[in-house]
Amino acid sequence: MRLFSKLSTPAKFVVLGAALILSPIYPRNLNPVQWSLRAEQEEVTPGSPVTLHLHAQIADGYHLYSFTTPAGGPIKTTASVQDNLAIRDFRIYQPKPNRHQDFTLNVPVETFKRSVDFLLSGELPKNATLGATLITASVRYQACSDRICLPPVTKIVSTSVIVQPGAVLARASIPSGYYLVSGPKLARAKQ
Helix, strand or coil: CHHHHHCCHHHHHHHHHHHHHHCCHHHHHHCCEEEEEEECCCEECCCCEEEEEEEEEECCCEEEECCCCCCCCCCCCEEEECCCCCCEEEEEEEECCEEEEECCCCEEEEEEECEEEEEEEEECCCCCCCEEEEEEEEEEECEEECCCECCCEEEEEEEEEEECCCCCCCCCCCCCCEEEEECHHHHHHHC
């Protein structure tokens, strides 16, 4: 601060102007992954499946690790849905990641660049409470560029669905190329 006070008035304007111009860039580089959550159907009927899109928008030059990145390297992405009595048996699916050797760590890794949608799928009970239901997901991940790896971060995202009788009965539809990475069926298979 002392150094700033010793600057001439024109120099202070240059420093402040540079700070204002660069300030939007600086936080973006420290937060290169933006997350969102949306329901495939906003209105669902009791007893129907619910599919959510957990979307990661990844800044240029950065990548995100998959749910299935092998151990011994960077932090793999994990996600969970906060306890919600209205929706049960969530399963998480991911598309095929880019698998390659990380030359810095000398380990195999699986990454996504630019953007990726993970799918969270569950079911509403037949006696689900009618009305708006908030669904909150927590995602923990590590983003890296070719030069740096940022510390792991946990983000919380939410969406809602309206449970009402007479809504179009949803069908669970996992697109081709997606595979199960987490869920009750997978947990039972690993035991």
